[in-house]
Amino acid sequence: MNKKFWHTVLSLFINKYFISLVVFLVLIIFFDQHNLVDRFKSKQHLNQLKQDTIFYQEKIRKDREAIKLLKTNPQNLEKFAREKYLMKAPDEDIFVILKKDDTK
Numbered sequence: 001m002n003k004k005f006w007h008t009v010l011s012l013f014i015n016k017y018f019i020s021l022v023v024f025l026v027l028i029i030f031f032d033q034h035n036l037v038d039r040f041k042s043k044q045h046l047n048q049l050k051q052d053t054i055f056y057q058e059k060i061r062k063d064r065e066a067i068k069l070l071k072t073n074p075q076n077l078e079k080f081a082r083e084k085y086l087m088k089a090p091d092e093d094i095f096v097i098l099k100k101d102d103t104k
Contacts, residue, residue, distance in 0.1 A: 012018055029036045070077045081087040088094045 066080075070080055086094055086096065
């Protein structure tokens with residue numbers, strides 16, 4: 001039985017159709033212009049770009065809300081200028097205190 005099994009397996013590997021199929025699959029998977037390896041990498045890259053698009057759309061939405069708040073209320077504009085750009089009125093002094101971790 002063992003000899004018969006190996007004879008069947010060997011005849012399968014020697015079969016010209018099987019060899020043709022294996023060569024075809026190797027060509028398609030690795031060497032074709034649109035091979036499966038590159039398609040997989042492209043799919044991953046596309047998914048990353050979609051995630052980036054969602055992130056940036058959310059960031060744009062938040063920035064538009066902040067701009068709307070700054071344009072409608074002068075107190076918000078003054079608060080933004082003082083916090084982000086350390087602006088001050090002519091008769092004021094500003095003291096900026098940094099933690100050791102923030103000095104990097």
